[in-house]
Amino acid sequence: FLETMIPLVERVPVAELLKTMIDRLDYRAILASRGERLWRNLDKLLEDARASGLVRVSAFFEYLTTLREAGVRQGEAPAEALGAVRLMTIHKAKGLEFDLVVLADASRQPVNRADPVYLLPELGLAVNPDQPEATPLRYAISRWYDGLQADAEENRVLYVACTRAREKLIISGHMAQNKGKWTANGWMKSVLEHLELTPDQVAGTMGKSELLQLDGTVAVGLQVAEPADLPVPPEEAGAAWPGSKASPIMGPLELKPFEGLDPDMAKDPERAWRATGGTGHPPAAVVGLLVHSAIRLWLFPGDPQLTPLLESEALSAGLVEPGQRARAVREAEKLLARMQAHDLFAEISAAEQRHHEIPYSRPHASWGSDSGRIDLLYRSGEGWRLIDFKTDELRDEDALKEAVVTYRPQMERYLAAAQQFLGEKPGAVLCFLDAMDEVHLVEIE
Structure with missing residues (x-):
């Protein structure tokens, strides 16, 4: 594959080079199991390559960097208005700071699906065959390593989100009760562990507000709302279908008798x-x-x-x-x-x-x-x-x-x-x- 691709580098347009690589790797089929979003990302990359008209790969990388920076600046474009609330993703907010930041839905859990194949520098290629009698050891360790990396990435994104606040940071989340025990998930679990609080301790302050001192310097306010017992509105019955005295155009369908098959x-x-x-x-x-x-x-x-x-x-x-x-x-x-x-x-x-x-x-x-x-x-x-x-x-x-x-x-x-x-x-x-x-x-x- 590389023997056929390397001679094309910086001799054909980057768009043609990318298209050839995608076709030979059958990359769209590889992405098929991950949903249409990755297909759209791939189409966007090809569209940017065609729009650039560039031949040098290094110049195309610089072009992509410029586009990404332009995308960040587009996020800064709305003028600051009194009382305005700006909704942004954490990645979009990277490099920006605000007086007040609200991190919503901190209890969100990322989708954790096992991949059929892992390729890690520590262990190399690890594959989980179809219907194995037991999970291969290399695959199990690779999946564990990948989980550690995913956790580290989640913590990095949480750090980026929290450090966007100059003066005040509000973290909003929820807890769930299972068999009489309260649990927290996602970033909310990490935040409570950092505050050295258990979900049961937090649930004990339900309906109250407390002020905690973090390292003796930073004040952390903790407020737990009481669970709302809202009634479920009854479903409204739909209007009855109007009757008709006209004779039906077609008669009722007849059920086919049982179809016997030879054993x-x-x-x-x-x-x-x-x-x-x-x-x-x-x-x-x-x-x-x-x-x-x-x-x-x-x-x-x-x-x-x-x-x-x-x-x-x-x-x-x-x-x-x-x-x-x-x-x-x-x-x-x-x-x-x-x-x-x-x-x-x-x-x-x-x-x-x-x-x-x-x-x-x-x-x-x-x-x-x-x-x-x-x-x-x-x-x-x-x-x-x-x-x-x-x-x-x-x-x-x-x-x-x-x-x-x-x-x-x-x-x-x-x-x-x-x-x-x-x-x-x-x-x-x-x-x-x-x-x-x-x-x-x-x-x-």
């Missing part, structure tokens, strides 16, 4: 296993996910891309323990090898057309809309055939029959959807890859 299309199910995993048998849901991912890409044992795919899918599913992840991969490869050795594999591989993971959504008479995803639809010489793969472990014929009853309604919806967009009814097969350690095909009419 395969629903949101990701909550995992019933721990992400850290144990060393036990891998969850059946993860094994099924691995098998479906491989079939979708038509990858089977012997293909060099299969194992990396299964490893990646298992890791994404939350199996971070290497032993459990390896067992899940082996289990998936076993089911895929079983499918590869079946006659159905050769038939699908030789198909004229083959489509995987086909999503659909269609109107439904009962619940408004039916959505789902078909595992496989292929066309051979005998026509279209719809296959839905299941990895359930079925140990006997009774378990197989029960599974067929469970999945039949789902297959019937798939059949109806496929018939609607194909224009013909395909054959439908439930393919159980782990039924009594074999592949079992069940035709669905």
Whole structure:
């Protein structure tokens, strides 16, 4: 970045130099999380650079200093009038003095948000990654250092505000009561600590005025107002909307019936296993996910891309323990090898057309809309055939029959959807890859 920017210095206008730097750093995107105010400040800087027409960077710095001083002088422009009150920010009042200064809302608390990245001379770069298990030590110390610097800056600004007064300084603030204990925040807390007073002591003088001697030379008046118990005005009821005898132009809206979704299309199910995993048998849901991912890409044992795919899918599913992840991969490869050795594999591989993971959504008479995803639809010489793969472990014929009853309604919806967009009814097969350690095909009419 510097190698491309340095040759441009004092060879192109400062405005063009700034614009190039902002674009290459994508600085507007960096400022996006801080609100529009910083964008406006950046636009103002570019506008000043264009207005100056300067090429030398040092001359542009002098130009900015002149503009800043002009801004301060503009704050001095209003003529002093008897009884006039001038409202100024502390930064605007820097360098000025007044006989009487009122520091309002001294209990204001600055917004204290943690930045995702800190760059400090003491510690260098410190980053807080997304969703960490624990806050990095370097980041925690950097945030603490940054907090100390922010406190020091707040105290510096308070010093500037207080030293604007030549004769009298009035500090106004408030305290809050929490669980019977009074607390003060912001600059008011610092002022009370300097006066060696606690909020409870100050609250004890409520409705009174006291004169304190600070270092035996400066008199400090303390006046605490009693809390005002003002009644809350009742809300006025709005005027009633006038009625009309005219007939409505449009009828009332009808509520749409419930839209049913296929469980395969629903949101990701909550995992019933721990992400850290144990060393036990891998969850059946993860094994099924691995098998479906491989079939979708038509990858089977012997293909060099299969194992990396299964490893990646298992890791994404939350199996971070290497032993459990390896067992899940082996289990998936076993089911895929079983499918590869079946006659159905050769038939699908030789198909004229083959489509995987086909999503659909269609109107439904009962619940408004039916959505789902078909595992496989292929066309051979005998026509279209719809296959839905299941990895359930079925140990006997009774378990197989029960599974067929469970999945039949789902297959019937798939059949109806496929018939609607194909224009013909395909054959439908439930393919159980782990039924009594074999592949079992069940035709669905």
